[in-house]
Amino acid sequence: MCNNDIRIIRVHPDDNVAIVVEADGLDEGQVLDGGLVVNGRVPQGHKLALADIDIDEPVIRYGEVIGTAAIRISQGEHVNESNLHMPTPPALEDLPLATRPAPAVKPLEGYTFEGFRNADGSVGTKNVLGITTSVQCVAGTIDHVVQRIKRELLPRFSNVDDVVGLNHSYGCGVAINAPAAVVPIRTLKNIALNPNFGNEVMVIGLGCEKLQPSTLLEDRPVKVYENTEAADPDANVLSLQDDSFHGFGEMVDGILAMAERHLERLNRRRRETCPASELRVGMQCGGSDAFSGVTANPAVGFATDLIVRAGGSVMFSEVTEVRDAIHLLTPRAIDEQVGQALIEQMVWYDDYLAQGQADRSANTSPGNKKGGLSNIVEKALGSVIKSGNSSIVDVIGPGERLRKRGLTFAATPASDFICGTLQAAAGMNLQVFTTGRGTPYNLPMTPVIKVSSNSTLGQRWHDLIDLDAGRIATGEASIEDVGWELFHLILEVASGRQQVAADRLGIHNDLVLFNPAPVT
Structure with missing residues (x-):
């Protein structure tokens, strides 16, 4: 609705709030369409009451209750966390499971990208040498070595995009046999299998750590580097404490020798035309605002459906940003087993938060609130829109690999860095990240x-x-327009024809493991 080009967005006919589009917000006394008078300053993205809301009455956005009025809220007044009570989360018992038929859509055919096909059938969108570690003790060494490889070796291998040190804070001083330790360990194992590494990951360890390097390669041949002239050219594991090394210089030389042979093999890879069905895309949001659920996330959801129609794989994640919208997702499960798996992940995370004496309300950040999101309920309802309208075909736990094509819920915390790490371990070859407040995350x-x-x-x-x-939001484009634009951009980036902004700037975040197990 608008008056004199003043725009506000009401998502659902039942909503009794709308968000402000104007970049400068709205001032007291401004008159909107239908005679609604603004009652006090309302910043951009924040909610405006469309009617009087009495104390304890529901505040509705997206056609869903996002809270109840803590005080009487007058028509035209600013609605925010200070005058809202958060509702209880949806009960997990008796949720509808697999009650919505799969949408009737035509397959999307003929779309391709230029990717790096691997021996296991997966396809990479980059050609990267990964150097992972079995323990945090060697992280400084890896940082040193990666810089030398980039400076001394990488210029000779023009078909290799980059070398990446996969450092982390795990490996020793931890309860490695505790049940929850399966999460960080399988995450490290599966990151090494990411299709962008072309199965050429090296593992560098110290030697005395609990998490031995061979554990990370237990499904593949382990070939240990020996500091001799007869070193195995296929060596993929090196421990700094190996008795054959005399001084730090020999350790570094050994890693460089290993890296050179891996780079030689990676350099033989070439892009080839692959169907869009080989896309494995992770969808994530961070630094969200009240526009996220009406612009960026719906456009991402539209692109999600296009990828699924093309036979590709899409993950959505972030348990705490799903929990309050779980009742909208369980009906979309392909069958009751998948629906129950969704519920089980919600239960596991509820228990995990309770053990830490926290709850889901701890998720919403000051930036989220400054951007107009009053609580985790409103945030979750806008977050799940990234999943589009497709049926949910599978649910995987933290650190597990994708098993099926189509739409998968990959359970992760909502932390940008942990979610990104876990989606990488699941096998994504490209990620889409929506933001309203802004982040240099990459x-x-x-x-x-x-x-x-x-x-x-x-x-x-x-x-x-x-x-x-x-x-x-400004009416210059539709959700469908931006969704198609994003789909085409995904294909261009996956083909290496277009570089994302953060890659051009050389900005990259460290990987962060999710470790719910005890630290000893």
């Missing part, structure tokens, strides 16, 4: 397409944002 081994939810951010961060979905 992954070193996987292209990350950054989508802004509002044009204010898109214009201010012009050299960090890859696609501006804020045009949906």
Whole structure:
């Protein structure tokens, strides 16, 4: 609804709030369509009451209750966390399971990208040498070695995009046999299998750690580097404490020798035409605002459906940003088993938070609230829209690999860095990341397409944002328009024809393991 070009967005006919589109917000006394008078200052992205809301009455956005009024809220007044009570989360008993028939859609055929096909059938969108570690003790050494490889070796191998040190804070001083230790260990194992590494990952260890390097390669041949002239050219494991090394210089020389042979093999890889069904895309949001659920995330959801129609694989994640919308997802499960698996992941995380004496309300950040999101309920309802309208065909736990084509819920915490690490371990070859507040987040081994939810951010961060979905809020483009634009951009980035902004700038975040197990 608008008056004199003043725009506000009401998502659902039942909503009794709308969000402000104007970059400068709305001032007291401004008159909107239908005679609604603004009652006090309302910033951009924040909610405006469309009617009087009495104390304890529901506040509705997306056609769903996002809270109840803590005080009487007058029509035209600013609605925010200070005058809302958060509702209880949906009960997990008796949720509808697999009650919605799969949407009737035509397959999307004929779309391709230029990728690196691997021996196991997977396809990479980059050609990267990964150097993983079995323990945090060697992280400084890996940082040193990676810089030398980039400076001394990489220029000789023009078909290799990068070398990445997969450092982490695990490996020793931990309860490695505790049940929950399966999460960080399988994450490290599966990251090494990411299709962008072309099965050429090296493992560097110290030697005395609990998590031995061979554990990370237990499904593949382990070939240990020996500091001799007869060193195995296929060596993939090196321990710094090996008795054959005399001084740090020999350790580094050994790693460089191993790296050179892996780079030689990676350099033989060439891009080839692959169907869009080989896409494995992770969808994530961070630094979200109230526009995220009406612009960027719906456009991502549209692109999600296009990828699924093309036979590809898409993951959505972030348990705490799903929990309050779980009742909207369980009906979309392909069968009751998948629906029950969704519930089990919610239960596991509820228990995990309770053990830490926290709850889901701890998720919402000051930036989220400044951007108009009042609580985790409102945030979750906008977050799940990234999943589009497709049926959910599978649910995987933290650190597990993708098993099926189609739409999968990959259970992860909502932390940007942990979620990205776990989606990389699941096998994604490209990520789409939506943001309303802005973030330079990027992954070193996987292209990350950054989508802004509002044009204010898109214009201010012009050299960090890859696609501006804020045009949906201003009426310049539709969700369908931006969804198709994103789909085509995914194919261009996956083909190496277009580089994401953060890669151009050389910005990359460290990987962060999720370790719910005890630290000793």
